[in-house]
Amino acid sequence: MIAAEILKQHEVKKTPARMAMISALQLRQYPMSENEIKELMADLYDRITFYRNVQTLATAGIIHKIVADNTTVRYALNCCEHGHNHTAEHAHFFCETCHAVVCMNQIKIPYINLPAGYKFVDCDVIIKGICTKCNH
Amino acid sequence: MIAAEILKQHEVKKTPARMAMISALQLRQYPMSENEIKELMADLYDRITFYRNVQTLATAGIIHKIVADNTTVRYALNCCEHGHNHTAEHAHFFCETCHAVVCMNQIKIPYINLPAGYKFVDCDVIIKGICTKCNH
DNA sequence: TTATATTTGCAACATTGTTTCATTTGTATC
DNA sequence: GATACAAATGAAACAATGTTGCAAATATAA
Numbered sequence: 037m038i039a040a041e042i043l044k045q046h047e048v049k050k051t052p053a054r055m056a057m058i059s060a061l062q063l064r065q066y067p068m069s070e071n072e073i074k075e076l077m078a079d080l081y082d083r084i085t086f087y088r089n090v091q092t093l094a095t096a097g098i099i100h101k102i103v104a105d106n107t108t109v110r111y112a113l114n115c116c117e118h119g120h121n122h123t124a125e126h127a128h129f130f131c132e133t134c135h136a137v138v139c140m141n142q143i144k145i146p147y148i149n150l151p152a153g154y155k156f157v158d159c160d161v162i163i164k165g166i167c168t169k170c171n172h
Numbered sequence: 173m174i175a176a177e178i179l180k181q182h183e184v185k186k187t188p189a190r191m192a193m194i195s196a197l198q199l200r201q202y203p204m205s206e207n208e209i210k211e212l213m214a215d216l217y218d219r220i221t222f223y224r225n226v227q228t229l230a231t232a233g234i235i236h237k238i239v240a241d242n243t244t245v246r247y248a249l250n251c252c253e254h255g256h257n258h259t260a261e262h263a264h265f266f267c268e269t270c271h272a273v274v275c276m277n278q279i280k281i282p283y284i285n286l287p288a289g290y291k292f293v294d295c296d297v298i299i300k301g302i303c304t305k306c307n308h
Numbered sequence: 309t310t311a312t313a314t315t316t317g318c319a320a321c322a323t324t325g326t327t328t329c330a331t332t333t334g335t336a337t338c
Numbered sequence: 339g340a341t342a343c344a345a346a347t348g349a350a351a352c353a354a355t356g357t358t359g360c361a362a363a364t365a366t367a368a
Contacts, residue, residue: 049366051316053315082317084316084317084356085315087355088357092315101242103239103241104239105239106237106239106242106355107242107355109355127284132293143286146282148263151276151278153303153304154301155301155307156301157301158299159297159299159300160298161296161297162296162297162298163286164295164296165286165293165294166291166293167290171291185333186334187346188333189347220325220326220347221347223324223326242355243323
């Protein structure tokens with residue numbers, strides 16, 4: 037789906053910064069860091085606007101934050117062309133050597149049965165280890 | 173186990189800062205933030221030393237970092253009196269309202285079958301939602 | 309085209325994490 | 339104990355990440 041449609045569907049105003057951000061996330065098959073997104077957004081990137089739009093788009097359910105390590109925050113579209121949904125559907129792999137984050141589409145999030153009184157919203161599964169490229 | 177024994181067992185030098193840090197972590201049943209630990213360490217706390225010892229003690233396998241949200245990093249002892257091990261054994265609950273982190277001892281980490289070429293080290297399961305105190 | 313609420317971008321700030329380096333301290337050995 | 343040496347500490351300075359207030363610009367509905 038085109039960025040403009042995604043924004044309209046979620047009732048979020050269509051601005052150049054948001055369009056560029058969504059378009060950037062559609063260019064790769066993996067969750068991207070702020071710097072990667074920044075490169076692709078070129079002059080439409082502004083740090084403060086970026087942080088604010090991360091908040092706005094995440095609340096609207098358009099994007100999802102993946103925190104593998106506190107210094108390795110990544111972002112992904114919730115509903116993307118790649119055939120998977122980033123909201124609590126699959127696990128992520130974090131390489132401790134190169135810090136890459138890979139979607140483990142075949143590893144599903146388990147069913148969570150919380151104790152009474154707790155309200156479930158989301159579940160993140162982060163697998164840490166060494167990726168194929170770094171593992172010799 | 174007493175802090176001094178833990179350090180000796182893991183072949184890490186016994187220093188006042190490390191002793192105070194481990195002792196602080198033994199005082200609570202939940203993963204603590206830097207500020208909580210700082211309070212308990214009193215004048216034995218130094219920010220730079222703290223970060224360095226987080227690194228040292230984590231590498232030695234004495235403590236474990238729990239990153240629920242990039243601005244909410246918490247620390248826990250791996251082998252503690254509370255009858256559980258923080259290394260890849262149970263899930264953690266993160267309250268999106270009060271940012272508390274609770275150990276979900278009854279929710280175990282699922283068995284992970286990684287694709288060929290990947291090396292497994294650890295797995296974190298973070299459940300996000302609203303805790304009993306914030307959920308009315 | 310106009311009105312209005314929202315978004316943007318700047319400045320300034322706050323928090324979190326890292327690096328260098330001289331001084332201090334822990335521990336093994338005498 | 340005293341000594342030697344590697345390791346840890348703490349200060350300063352820096353780097354990266356995230357937040358807030360506010361005036362100007364802009365998106366959308368009428």
